[in-house]
Amino acid sequence: MITFVILVVSAYRQYRASSEAALLSDVTSSIATHLVLEELVYVDSVGKPSAYVIDPVKLGSLTKFKRGVGGENYGFRVSLSYRSGMEHVLGPYGTAPPADRPNCTLVVGAALFENNRLLPAKFEVVAWRA
Numbered sequence: 001m002i003t004f005v006i007l008v009v010s011a012y013r014q015y016r017a018s019s020e021a022a023l024l025s026d027v028t029s030s031i032a033t034h035l036v037l038e039e040l041v042y043v044d045s046v047g048k049p050s051a052y053v054i055d056p057v058k059l060g061s062l063t064k065f066k067r068g069v070g071g072e073n074y075g076f077r078v079s080l081s082y083r084s085g086m087e088h089v090l091g092p093y094g095t096a097p098p099a100d101r102p103n104c105t106l107v108v109g110a111a112l113f114e115n116n117r118l119l120p121a122k123f124e125v126v127a128w129r130a
Helices: 002-039 056-060
Strands: 041-043 049-054 066-069 072-084 086-093 103-114 117-129
Touching (some): 002 072, 002 117, 049 056, 049 117, 072 103
Parallel strands (some): 049 103
Antiparallel strands (some): 066 072, 072 117, 103 117
């Protein structure tokens, strides 16, 4: 009987850890999607937004690094790396994740609009429960 109880408690802990990891992954994806499709998106001269094209001015002026998702608060940090001859990194923007909390990192393929041209880039988001 004692072995059964220990197994149930262990399985429950494992389930909670897996559930938290899946939730954190979903939240990170949600934050990244919101940023590249709405907040940081490049808007051309006629007002048309270009999905997954990041405006470096908007990225540099990003000041809010917390989001409420599903009734919970999450912090995040972003950076953008691209090649223009040599590799460049913009950021990281936002505070470092706390060492005592789990975090999730998601890298999304994107483009950076710079000097009237598109450069292939990697947009990285690190999120954690605040």
